[in-house]
Amino acid sequence: MNSILYIVIPCYNEQEVLPETSARLQDKLARMMQSGLISSLSRVMFVDDGSRDKTWEIISQLHSQNKLFSGLKLAHNKGQQSALLAGLMSAKSYADCVISLDADLQDDIETLDEFVQKFDEGCDIVYGVRSARNTDTFFKKFTAESFYKFMKLLNVDIINNHSDYRLMSKRALDALSEYGEVNLFLRGIVPTIGYKTDIVYYERHERFAGESKYPLKKMIAFAIDGITSFSVKPLNMISGVGIFLSFVSVIGLIYSLISYFAGWTVPGWTTTVCSIWLLGGIQLFCIGVLGCYVGKIYFEVKKRPRYLVDMIVNDNDTEIDADALSDKVKKM
Numbered sequence: 001m002n003s004i005l006y007i008v009i010p011c012y013n014e015q016e017v018l019p020e021t022s023a024r025l026q027d028k029l030a031r032m033m034q035s036g037l038i039s040s041l042s043r044v045m046f047v048d049d050g051s052r053d054k055t056w057e058i059i060s061q062l063h064s065q066n067k068l069f070s071g072l073k074l075a076h077n078k079g080q081q082s083a084l085l086a087g088l089m090s091a092k093s094y095a096d097c098v099i100s101l102d103a104d105l106q107d108d109i110e111t112l113d114e115f116v117q118k119f120d121e122g123c124d125i126v127y128g129v130r131s132a133r134n135t136d137t138f139f140k141k142f143t144a145e146s147f148y149k150f151m152k153l154l155n156v157d158i159i160n161n162h163s164d165y166r167l168m169s170k171r172a173l174d175a176l177s178e179y180g181e182v183n184l185f186l187r188g189i190v191p192t193i194g195y196k197t198d199i200v201y202y203e204r205h206e207r208f209a210g211e212s213k214y215p216l217k218k219m220i221a222f223a224i225d226g227i228t229s230f231s232v233k234p235l236n237m238i239s240g241v242g243i244f245l246s247f248v249s250v251i252g253l254i255y256s257l258i259s260y261f262a263g264w265t266v267p268g269w270t271t272t273v274c275s276i277w278l279l280g281g282i283q284l285f286c287i288g289v290l291g292c293y294v295g296k297i298y299f300e301v302k303k304r305p306r307y308l309v310d311m312i313v314n315d316n317d318t319e320i321d322a323d324a325l326s327d328k329v330k331k332m
């Protein structure tokens with residue numbers, strides 16, 4: 001249907017992958033333009049999330065050589081979710097639909113056509129879902145599956161095995177712009193929008209160069225953020241634990257009174273020490289969970305900007321000559 005497609009790619013220190021990623025996308029988009037699936041005003045928008053390496057230099061160079069590429073430079077490193085949001089909000093002014101993608105092309109770009117076809121059929125949101133987790137380590141597979149199960153347990157509407165590879169229409173992006181939260185967890189926010197949605201299955205590849213920008217520490221923080229942004233059930237669970245323990249302590253009290261009157265009070269040291277430690281630990285944990293929510297409220301009430309744009313390079317009204325593009329690719 002010849003819609004204008006923008007591909008938004010958050011990039012943090014991605015100098016190793018950008019030359020290859022841009023070449024592959026150029027080839028793919030040229031083919032999509034030639035087949036008439038997308039308009040020649042479509043673009044690839046790289047969002048530089050405050051990188052410290054040559055990422056922005058590469059993006060500007062790509063833009064000056066080829067108008068297919070545009071770039072958005074954030075003033076600071078704000079994390080993948082904020083960078084993605086910045087790109088989506090900027091791209092929605094020019095595009096009919098936007099697909100978000102990782103810079104390392106772990107998400108299979110050969111499925112891009114399917115996303116656009118579903119958009120043409122009237123879908124506002126199309127989720128990319130991994131058909132298998134073969135490229136993951138056992139640890140990553142196990143933790144990811146536990147995370148999805150836990151989210152389901154908390155009644156959070158989340159799509160299994162979907163990361164941030166998704167298409168959103170301009171209408172869906174307008175709806176997303178109404179969400180003002182600072183604690184961003186797009187995978188949880190997008191399903192709450194509604195509209196007509198569908199799924200596209202794909203196989204996730206290995207990162208072809210550079211290192212993951214999501215070490216274990218960041219991954220755990222992201223998972224906790226996801227849980228606490230969408231559910232207050234952990235708070236209710238604390239009350240549940242409190243009620244349960246009060247009940248247990250009443251039994252403990254009866255037991256100690258009986259012990260006292262029966263005259264076997266001396267060997268009480270173990271139980272005393274154990275309960276102090278156990279209750280101390282549980283109390284600290286519960287205060288921690290409360291603190292987690294209070295911390296989030298603290299950030300939300302401040303309403304600080306979620307990202308600041310330093311610079312944007314986008315030539316949005318130059319038509320791309322797809323034949324010349326694919327010739328260029330052949331020569332490379």
Ligand code: UDP
Nearest residue numbers: 010011012049079080083102103212213214
């Ligand atoms: N990313 C970002 N800001 C960050 C961390 C990551 O924009 O602070 C981008 C990164 O450049 C990549 C995407 O987020 O395009 C996903 O990161 P990565 O591939 O390192 O994560 P993994 O696939 O290992 O989970």
Ligand code: MG
Nearest residue numbers: 102104106207
């Ligand atoms: Mg990756």
